[in-house]
Amino acid sequence: MRIEDIRQRLRALGAKPPHELRLLRDWVRARPHERSRRKPENFLPLALREGLEALDAELQGLTRLVSNHPGEDGSARLLLALRDGMTVESVLLPREGLCVSSQVGCAVGCQFCMTGREGLIRQVTSAEIIAQVALARRLRPVKKVVFMGMGEPAHNLEHVLEAIELLGLEGNIGHKNLVFSTVGDPRVFERLPLGPVKPALALSLHTSRADLRERLLPRAPRLTPEELVELGEDYARKTGYPIQYQWTLLDGINDTAEELDGIVRLLKGKYAILNMIPYNSVPELPFTRPSWDKAEGIARALHQRGVLTKLRDSAGQDVDGGCGQLRARALASDGSASDAVIRVQRRSAGAH
Numbered sequence: 001m002r003i004e005d006i007r008q009r010l011r012a013l014g015a016k017p018p019h020e021l022r023l024l025r026d027w028v029r030a031r032p033h034e035r036s037r038r039k040p041e042n043f044l045p046l047a048l049r050e051g052l053e054a055l056d057a058e059l060q061g062l063t064r065l066v067s068n069h070p071g072e073d074g075s076a077r078l079l080l081a082l083r084d085g086m087t088v089e090s091v092l093l094p095r096e097g098l099c100v101s102s103q104v105g106c107a108v109g110c111q112f113c114m115t116g117r118e119g120l121i122r123q124v125t126s127a128e129i130i131a132q133v134a135l136a137r138r139l140r141p142v143k144k145v146v147f148m149g150m151g152e153p154a155h156n157l158e159h160v161l162e163a164i165e166l167l168g169l170e171g172n173i174g175h176k177n178l179v180f181s182t183v184g185d186p187r188v189f190e191r192l193p194l195g196p197v198k199p200a201l202a203l204s205l206h207t208s209r210a211d212l213r214e215r216l217l218p219r220a221p222r223l224t225p226e227e228l229v230e231l232g233e234d235y236a237r238k239t240g241y242p243i244q245y246q247w248t249l250l251d252g253i254n255d256t257a258e259e260l261d262g263i264v265r266l267l268k269g270k271y272a273i274l275n276m277i278p279y280n281s282v283p284e285l286p287f288t289r290p291s292w293d294k295a296e297g298i299a300r301a302l303h304q305r306g307v308l309t310k311l312r313d314s315a316g317q318d319v320d321g322g323c324g325q326l327r328a329r330a331l332a333s334d335g336s337a338s339d340a341v342i343r344v345q346r347r348s349a350g351a352h
Contacts, residue, residue, distance in 0.1 A: 001062065001127040003162050009055060014045040021170060023052075027059055028130055028171040030137035062131035068139075073313075080135065082128055086121065088150050090132045097144040100132045102160050103151025108183055109219040110204075112250060112279060112287045115150055123156045129163035133171065144177040148202065154185030161195055168197030176200045176241045183220040184228045193238050202244040202275070203232050207254045208262025216254075229266050236271040242308075243271065249278045251290040255298055260305075268306040277312050 003024075010020045022043070026033050033040045033052070040049055066079040066087065074094040081087050088101035105121040106113070136142050145167055147153045153160045160180070168175050178199035182188050192198060207213045210224040223231070232243040245267065249255050267274060276299055279289045299311040 001058075001125055002159060003126045003130065003166055006055075006059070006127060010048065013048040013051045013055075015048050016045075019044055019048060023048075024166060025170040027056075027134060028166055030134045059127070059131065059134070062128050063135050065135060076139075078136070080132060082124070088124065088132075090136060090149060092136055092140060092142075093144070093146075095144075096141050097146060098133060098136045098142045099146050099149050100129055101149035101151055102129060102147055102153045102156045106151045107155060107219060108152050108217060110183075110217050112216065112248060112285060114282055114284065120151075120155070123159060124151065126159040126162035126166075129159065130166060130171075133167065143173060144179070145171075145173060146179040146181065146202070148179070148181040152183060152185070153180055154182045154188050157185075157187060157191060161191065164199055165195060165197050168199070176239075179244065181246065183217055184223050184231070185221055186223070186231075189231045189235055193235065198239045200239070200241055200244065201232065201235055202246055203228055204248075205229075205245045205266075206248055208259055208266055212254065225262075225266055229270065229272075232272070233270050242273050245272055245274050247274060247276045249276055249290050249295055249298070251279070251288040251294075253287070255290050255294065260298065260301060263302060264305045264307055272308070274302065274307055274309045275312050276309060 076092040091099040107120040181202040302309040
């Protein structure tokens with residue numbers, strides 16, 4: 001089910017544009033219909049009122065909360081089941097943010113990411129993306145949505161943009177508080193400026209070296225770091241808010257003096273923020289997390305050299321270690337043959 005399917009269902013029940021917008025707004029804001037200024041019985045057509053209970057139940061059934069794991073930092077990791085039994089993770093972030101998944105699995109194949117090892121299982125529909133937001137809002141307020149969970153949003157572009165449009169127009173979320181994260185698919189730079197909602201952009205950079213980027217992100221588009229930053233700078237100037245460059249710190253790999261020089265060369269003077277996230281070590285992968293003191297020293301040095309750098313830790317790491325652990329553990333404990341096929345984890349870098 002996608003958002004357009006819901007619109008057609010509403011129209012089939014006699015909804016006119018004002019009724020359609022009212023009900024979509026109630027859904028994305030997780031607001032009871034009776035809370036609006038105009039009561040349903042005084043505003044909605046009879047056929048629509050009669051079909052509303054069944055439709056509400058169907059929308060709420062798009063996602064189901066399997067488990068909720070609060071962290072000491074105010075975050076909470078949510079394991080969600082979709083209607084076909086597939087699971088994804090959402091993360092309630094401190095300061096009223098939410099990280100959502102756009103795919104079950106991922107085809108990019110980042111070497112430091114458990115999700116990429118198993119490939120893409122299926123797309124998450126636009127309605128399932130909104131359902132993640134609606135479910136989260138039943139738990140706490142959400143004023144920012146970041147597309148940094150399982151999957152590469154650019155590989156599910158139609159559904160992600162459809163969800164972003166509804167969130168930005170009817171979801172009471174500022175456009176710059178909708179953050180589209182990507183490894184740099186060229187289609188993103190073509191399509192995002194055209195829509196009525198222009199989200200903020202987070203670009204996964206991870207290195208200033210083209211050869212190392214090809215090894216770390218083997219199936220990412222063949223854009224050099226210089227080309228990626230040039231495209232990002234153009235989008236930042238068009239939208240009026242800075243690009244967030246994501247950099248997962250891998251001990252001894254992309255935290256060297258050479259890389260720091262490369263970062264300064266790429267980003268000094270750009271309309272940009274560098275988000276550095278120390279890697280969340282996963283036993284199955286040959287990468288390690290640098291010490292926090294080392295990471296702080298790198299961020300401080302970059303800031304002193306003219307690159308606005310924020311050192312971040314992935315939310316809720318005291319709960320489950322690397323991102324995707326909830327899903328992996330649930331699949332392992334279930335142990336069914338079908339689960340063996342879908343044993344996929346969300347991006348372990350955890351760029352939250």
